Amino acid sequence: GQQLNQSPQSMFIQEGEDVSMNCTSSSIFNTWLWYKQDPGEGPVLLIALYKAGELTSNGRLTAQFGITRKDSFLNISASIPSDVGIYFCAGRLGGNNRKLIWGLGTSLAVNP
Amino acid sequence: DGGITQSPKYLFRKEGQNVTLSCEQNLNHDAMYWYRQDPGQGLRLIYYSQIVNDFQKGDIAEGYSVSREKKESFPLTVTSAQKNPTAFYLCASSIDGRPLATSSYEQYFGPGTRLTVT
Numbered sequence: 001g002q003q004l005n006q007s008p009q010s011m012f013i014q015e016g017e018d019v020s021m022n023c024t025s026s027s028i029f030n031t032w033l034w035y036k037q038d039p040g041e042g043p044v045l046l047i048a049l050y051k052a053g054e055l056t057s058n059g060r061l062t063a064q065f066g067i068t069r070k071d072s073f074l075n076i077s078a079s080i081p082s083d084v085g086i087y088f089c090a091g092r093l094g095g096n097n098r099k100l101i102w103g104l105g106t107s108l109a110v111n112p
Numbered sequence: 113d114g115g116i117t118q119s120p121k122y123l124f125r126k127e128g129q130n131v132t133l134s135c136e137q138n139l140n141h142d143a144m145y146w147y148r149q150d151p152g153q154g155l156r157l158i159y160y161s162q163i164v165n166d167f168q169k170g171d172i173a174e175g176y177s178v179s180r181e182k183k184e185s186f187p188l189t190v191t192s193a194q195k196n197p198t199a200f201y202l203c204a205s206s207i208d209g210r211p212l213a214t215s216s217y218e219q220y221f222g223p224g225t226r227l228t229v230t
Contacts, residue, residue, distance in 0.1 A: 003154065031217055042116075042202050042221030043155075088154065092217050098143060098162065098208065099170070100219060104154040 002027070006089055006103030014111050019076040021106040023089035031092035032072035033100065034063050038085045046087075047074070081110050114139045116222035118203050123227045125197075133188045133225050135203030142208035144186035145219060148172060149200040161186055162208055190227065197229045 004023045013019060023032070031050055035043035047058050049065035049072060056063055060077045072091070076083055086107050090100040116137045125131045137144065146158040157170030161180040175194025180186055186205075190197045204219040 033218060035221075040200075040224070040226070042118075042204075042224050045218060045220060048215065048218050090219075098160065098206070098217060099157060100217075102155045104152065 002101050004089055004091055004101055004103040006106055008106055009104070010107040010109070012109045012111065013079055015079060015081060017079055019079055019083070019108060020073065021087060022071060022073045023091070023103045024071040025091060025101070026070065027091075027093060027101075028069045029072075029091035029101075030069075030094040032063070032065050033090040033092075034061075034072070034074050035088045035090065036085050037088065037105070043088055076108075079108075079110050081112050084108055084110050116203060116205055116220060118201075118222040118225050121223065121225060123225055125227070125229050127229055128192045129229075130189055130191050131197075131227065131229075133190065133201055133203075133227070135186045135188065135222060136184055137186075137203075137205045137222075138184060139205055139207075139220065140183075141205035141220075142183070143206045144180070145204040145206075146170075146176070146178065146186070146188045147202040147204065149202055149224075155202065158188065190229075197227060199227060201225045201227055 006023045034046045037043040047063040052069045054065040062075045064073045086105040088105045089103040119134045143162045145160040147155040156172050159178040161167035177189045202224045203222045206219045207216045
């Protein structure tokens with residue numbers, strides 16, 4: 001199946017640093033979703049984006065729906081140890097398509 | 113407390129046996145999904161159901177079967193035909209519904225079941 005290009009694959013940062021990750025596609029999407037997964041648990045929805053150019057925040061997390069509708073970005077400010085986990089992007093093509101297309105994830109490690 | 117439950121958390125089976133994974137939701141969501149997750153491969157869709165008594169194959173349906181007899185339940189059977197069944201299995205649901213709102217497609221996940229077949 002189709003997959004999104006998510007980068008970077010992994011990050012190792014110091015506590016307090018800002019983090020940026022992104023997803024790109026050759027297809028145009030109507031919806032972008034960002035999830036976080038802790039080890040051994042199901043993904044948790046962080047932010048949902050529905051309009052090109054939309055910028056949405058959830059606490060220290062900010063995500064943007066790219067203008068071209070082919071990409072999305074997630075930023076985490078002032079990282080803390082509990083930010084550790086795998087972050088996934090997922091996109092939905094238009095129409096009545098219910099299937100999500102997933103990135104392979106960005107693994108984040110935070111050094112206290 | 114509304115949510116999605118999957119049981120058991122860990123499941124062990126011998127090769128050649130069928131095994132059924134449970135998924136229940138009390139969110140009143142119309143659509144439900146089953147994903148498989150392997151290290152480094154992200155989430156791959158096995159089956160999904162938009163309404164009771166109807167379901168569609170996802171990207172990797174071979175060796176799996178599902179049923180949707182109740183809105184709240186979407187059990188997944190891993191059959192002996194599945195060549196590499198050991199994986200982390202995730203169930204999700206979304207509002208779906210009519211008329212469709214932008215949030216209708218947001219998927220919410222259960223805690224997962226880790227299946228090990230030896």
